[in-house]
Amino acid sequence: MKHKQNMDLTEFNEWKCEVRKNVYQFGQLCSLISDGYDRKHGGIVLDPDYQREYKFGKKKESSIIESLLLNIPIPVIYLSKDTEQEKVLLNVIDGAHRLKAMYRFKNNEFALTELTKLKSLNGQKFDQLPPNVKNRLEMDSQINVESIDVSNNEELEYEVFMRFNQATNPLTRQELNEVVYRSKFSLWIKDTLIQNLSKMCKFKKMFKYNDTRKKDKTINYDLYACLGYSYSGLVEGKNDTPYYVERFMKDMKNLSEEKLELKKVEIENYLKGFLDFYNKISIEEEIENIFSKEFVTQITPKGNHKFLISFLIPLTLSYDYLILKVFFERDKLIEADYHLAYKAIVRGMNSSKFIDFGGVSSTSYRFQKKCIDYIKESIDQMIRRDTMK
Structure with missing residues (x-):
């Protein structure tokens, strides 16, 4: 009987995702996004060149915030990182809209609207929230974030982005x-x-x-x-x-x-x-x-x-x-x-x-x-x- 030859693992290792899982709070993520806008080491970059234009309306943004307040899980955020760079920036592969909604709310850029459960908060911006609600959002919310190391293959970042988006929210032809x-x-x-x-x-x-x-x-x-x-x-x-x-x-x-x-x-x-x-x-x-x-x-x-x-x-x-x-x-x-x-x-x-x-x-x-x-x-x-x- 002939034995099957083992697969050459070169390509396998080149494209294999090394993923690290973390849990962040709202306040931590907003701080990292601010660092990303300033291109500081360790900052989260919402708008790498392949990302789409922002499309969330205030109702959708508000729903994200309500979910965080109620500890209702939102989809995992995926980031890429290249640890071989002197300055490491975390590009958002999937979840840019969710993160931007959080950051916009933290900076009082919209008021909550059409909330279905926490109706008493409708019309309020971040700074207008009761202290206990604000603290709950900033320090007690749990957001799952997974980072993918692309140090050995920068193309992996784009491959993951395309696969995520083709499966869940298809890209337009030009995107x-x-x-x-x-x-x-x-x-x-x-x-x-x-x-x-x-x-x-x-x-x-x-x-x-x-x-x-x-x-x-x-x-x-x-x-x-x-x-x-x-x-x-x-x-x-x-x-x-x-x-x-x-x-x-x-x-x-x-x-x-x-x-x-x-x-x-x-x-x-x-x-x-x-x-x-x-x-x-x-x-x-x-x-x-x-x-x-x-x-x-x-x-x-x-x-x-x-x-x-x-x-x-x-x-x-x-x-x-x-x-x-x-x-x-x-x-x-x-x-x-x-x-x-x-x-x-x-x-x-x-x-x-x-x-x-x-x-x-x-x-x-x-x-x-x-x-x-x-x-x-x-x-x-x-x-x-x-x-x-």
């Missing part, structure tokens, strides 16, 4: 992308570029910027889609936007420091021209929702139809083709240029019967390729006519 393809580039997009763009009215208007789309990273996804299609062009056989987003993020993750800085400048300049161009068309043609059927029909759409990836794709590629053809110099445009360009794009869309989806996937390669080919032909005709004048 997952920003964990899998996290890099200096993706952090720059999230923390710098989008923050700067969000201060621009034309960006907020075109990309339908609001709190919901911001929190679930839809804004990030749509911006990556624009950059991804511009970066790759249409790739034969690739029908879904996720391919273009992920390919772009993956390639940007692998950039050297020098190329990364050049790419940042390139993208900022590209988006400046892109937004200026379609903002001007929006004003001249009186189109409120550029990336929608309104671009062609000039009829205001409803609900989620005010921003469609299926329109973002051809309008991104149309802009790129206009730049390639040197139809205009971006800093010297006149109103007629915008109007002619708009008419050429619409003519191409109508010729390809673009807005008549007819059950076909509106982002499919064949559908989009047909549209952009007609648009390019229409733009070429426009340029020839302009040259003959």
